[in-house]
Amino acid sequence: MIDSSGARRGCVVWLTGLPSAGKSTIAEALEAALVRRGVRVQRLDGDEIRTNLSRGLGFSKDDRDEQVRRVGYVAGLLERHGVVAISALVSPYREARDAVRASAENFVEVYVKCSLEECIRRDVKGLYRRARGGEIANFTGISDPYEPPLHPEVVVETDRERLDDSVKKILDVLAGKGCVHG
Amino acid sequence: MIDSSGARRGCVVWLTGLPSAGKSTIAEALEAALVRRGVRVQRLDGDEIRTNLSRGLGFSKDDRDEQVRRVGYVAGLLERHGVVAISALVSPYREARDAVRASAENFVEVYVKCSLEECIRRDVKGLYRRARGGEIANFTGISDPYEPPLHPEVVVETDRERLDDSVKKILDVLAGKGCVHG
Numbered sequence: 001m002i003d004s005s006g007a008r009r010g011c012v013v014w015l016t017g018l019p020s021a022g023k024s025t026i027a028e029a030l031e032a033a034l035v036r037r038g039v040r041v042q043r044l045d046g047d048e049i050r051t052n053l054s055r056g057l058g059f060s061k062d063d064r065d066e067q068v069r070r071v072g073y074v075a076g077l078l079e080r081h082g083v084v085a086i087s088a089l090v091s092p093y094r095e096a097r098d099a100v101r102a103s104a105e106n107f108v109e110v111y112v113k114c115s116l117e118e119c120i121r122r123d124v125k126g127l128y129r130r131a132r133g134g135e136i137a138n139f140t141g142i143s144d145p146y147e148p149p150l151h152p153e154v155v156v157e158t159d160r161e162r163l164d165d166s167v168k169k170i171l172d173v174l175a176g177k178g179c180v181h182g
Numbered sequence: 183m184i185d186s187s188g189a190r191r192g193c194v195v196w197l198t199g200l201p202s203a204g205k206s207t208i209a210e211a212l213e214a215a216l217v218r219r220g221v222r223v224q225r226l227d228g229d230e231i232r233t234n235l236s237r238g239l240g241f242s243k244d245d246r247d248e249q250v251r252r253v254g255y256v257a258g259l260l261e262r263h264g265v266v267a268i269s270a271l272v273s274p275y276r277e278a279r280d281a282v283r284a285s286a287e288n289f290v291e292v293y294v295k296c297s298l299e300e301c302i303r304r305d306v307k308g309l310y311r312r313a314r315g316g317e318i319a320n321f322t323g324i325s326d327p328y329e330p331p332l333h334p335e336v337v338v339e340t341d342r343e344r345l346d347d348s349v350k351k352i353l354d355v356l357a358g359k360g361c362v363h364g
Binding site: 040042048052053055056066069070073074077078080081082083 | 222224230234235237238248251252255256259260262263264265
């Protein structure tokens, strides 16, 4: 679907899930797939966000909610200008995610689901090990809660399906919403 | 100038100047003029920024520089996607502005120049009165420095020229850079 100005519709794609569930991997693969399809896309993830938007924020509920608010605001601005913005934050609290949903025009919540056991096995950044050793407080899944989405637009199960299949599920939803050609 | 994808070139338009110099007024008029010309534009100004990006930041040099970094980052993201992003912050420190300049592809610094006497006379938000009464510390122009740009792309003098003329100066520079038709 192309709007009257010739631009495709923007979207906020919000990946949420436990640490090491595979959010960044999916965000990168989804970004690449969208770029191949000629879609304007912006990934909001990683060091760039930590340096430029989240400096000084920690892992308390307030700080996490503030991070979600900031990234959600930026994603919404990009969406307004026809960009598919992809966020990849643990974003463990339902209420904060739902506030982003309410402020976006076109919101696709992707629950990146993976068993805690498998996340601990992967432990991409060695953080679970440190959290279980008591070195890190407020660690989602260990000492802090994770509230799974109740009605996500997409559920991907990274411990059960191939990356390509997870990406395809998201692309299909984006196609249905007119953000990418099916 | 239209790029190969058919989009106009994005830009970061950075308005800087004393409190009450007229930054927001110019930002709003410039935004309206660009919208009339069919340009994708996003103003980064006012309560929306304070709520969504700057919450908790004060007026120390570090906090002001952090605000400039955040807004500069967001403006740069928008620019990358073909949007003319207009920032309207006092942004009193040259080094912080120059860092945004260095990170943008296409940066137009607009020095919104107005004599301190005239800014105090206008005192749009009543802040000069409170600053001079000692109620507000770190107030640019009174108790904190303002470092004017050394080589701004545009200087507008809001105590000497009409709003329309100030906006036209900026539009002319944007036209020269291919962000808007001349």
